[in-house]
Amino acid sequence: MKVGFIGTGSMGSLLIEAFMTSGALLPAEVTVSNRTFSKAQTFAERYPGIKAEFYNADTAQASDIVFICVKPHEFIHVVKDIRPVMTPDKIVVSITSPVLVSHLEGELNCKIAKIIPSITNLVWSGSALCIYGDTMEDRDKKRLEALFDHISEPLRIEESYTRIVSDLSSCGPAFMAFLLEQFVNAAVEETGIPRESAQQVASNMLLGTALLLTEGRMTPAEVQERVAVPGGITAKALKLLERKSSGMFQDLIATTHAKYREDLIKVSTSFYGEEVNGQ
Numbered sequence: 001m002k003v004g005f006i007g008t009g010s011m012g013s014l015l016i017e018a019f020m021t022s023g024a025l026l027p028a029e030v031t032v033s034n035r036t037f038s039k040a041q042t043f044a045e046r047y048p049g050i051k052a053e054f055y056n057a058d059t060a061q062a063s064d065i066v067f068i069c070v071k072p073h074e075f076i077h078v079v080k081d082i083r084p085v086m087t088p089d090k091i092v093v094s095i096t097s098p099v100l101v102s103h104l105e106g107e108l109n110c111k112i113a114k115i116i117p118s119i120t121n122l123v124w125s126g127s128a129l130c131i132y133g134d135t136m137e138d139r140d141k142k143r144l145e146a147l148f149d150h151i152s153e154p155l156r157i158e159e160s161y162t163r164i165v166s167d168l169s170s171c172g173p174a175f176m177a178f179l180l181e182q183f184v185n186a187a188v189e190e191t192g193i194p195r196e197s198a199q200q201v202a203s204n205m206l207l208g209t210a211l212l213l214t215e216g217r218m219t220p221a222e223v224q225e226r227v228a229v230p231g232g233i234t235a236k237a238l239k240l241l242e243r244k245s246s247g248m249f250q251d252l253i254a255t256t257h258a259k260y261r262e263d264l265i266k267v268s269t270s271f272y273g274e275e276v277n278g279q
């Protein structure tokens with residue numbers, strides 16, 4: 001299988017790295033290109049066998065599956081670059097939510113998928129959110145999911161839920177890391193405990209909690225109930241958290257969705273040349 005990656009920034013290079021280290025792809029199967037070519041070259045040098053191309057069209061031409069790993073507003077430039085070399089047997093995969101399957105279907109003569117990864121895929125965990133265009137056949141979907149199975153749990157979702165599921169899966173690691181950092185900062189400030197110790201204990205706690213929720217099959221409510229012994233310390237602190245966090249995640253979701261709508265309008269404008277409201 002020949003796989004191309006256009007954009008070797010944070011997410012493009014993370015995906016390639018995860019596919020390599022997990023054994024999903026061999027370097028000889030991978031071609032990359034990037035706006036700043038030297039970055040693609042430097043990346044390719046780390047994995048002898050990966051081919052760096054100067055032109056996006058050459059990456060697309062060399063590949064059966066092409067991942068576009070650029071920011072939403074940069075998509076249109078890549079689409080214009082690769083359009084002449086796309087054929088109905090090839091698959092283009094967008095990894096970003098505001099670029100709709102319909103945007104790409106209207107422009108490219110190939111099969112279209114959207115797969116939203118997560119930073120957690122670097123350590124072969126978390127989900128990969130899969131949305132498919134109409135021309136994707138069952139074997140195409142299975143092929144992509146077999147690839148992502150090496151580094152994640154691939155989940156098929158409705159495109160209308162992309163934003164909220166991305167909030168949970170892709171933005172979620174940043175949100176959880178933020179909360180953990182606040183917890184550690186407070187521990188250091190309030191007690192003087194060395195930061196490294198607090199950080200290590202808190203990180204181990206987060207990993208253990210995640211395991212209880214997944215492999216341990218506990219619900220979040222069950223974890224709270226088992227930890228908060230009646231009349232104990234955790235129960236008192238949970239009451240405080242309930243009060244302080246009231247409405248916080250509703251506001252968070254309103255914020256991510258408002259930014260998404262803004263991006264969607266910009267992307268639609270870049271594709272269609274006029275403001276179009278989408279989902």
Ligand SMILES: NC(=O)C1=CN([C@@H]2O[C@H](COP(=O)(O)OP(=O)(O)OC[C@H]3O[C@@H](n4cnc5c(N)ncnc54)[C@H](OP(=O)(O)O)[C@@H]3O)[C@@H](O)[C@H]2O)C=CC1
Binds near residue numbers: 007
């Ligand atoms: N970060 C995350 O956790 C997640 C990110 N995503 C999505 O991934 C996408 C990429 O994000 P991220 O990797 O963080 O962004 P980066 O800015 O790190 O990477 C974008 C890369 O695209 C390259 N690029 C831009 N325009 C072109 C072009 N015309 N041709 C070739 N290469 C180009 C840039 O090159 P140059 O070196 O010149 O800047 C850069 O290396 C975003 O759309 C984001 O929504 C999705 C899920 C999770």
Ligand SMILES: O=C(O)[C@@H]1CCC=N1
Binds near residue numbers: 166171
């Ligand atoms: O912050 C962003 O825009 C991207 C989308 C999902 C995670 N990071």
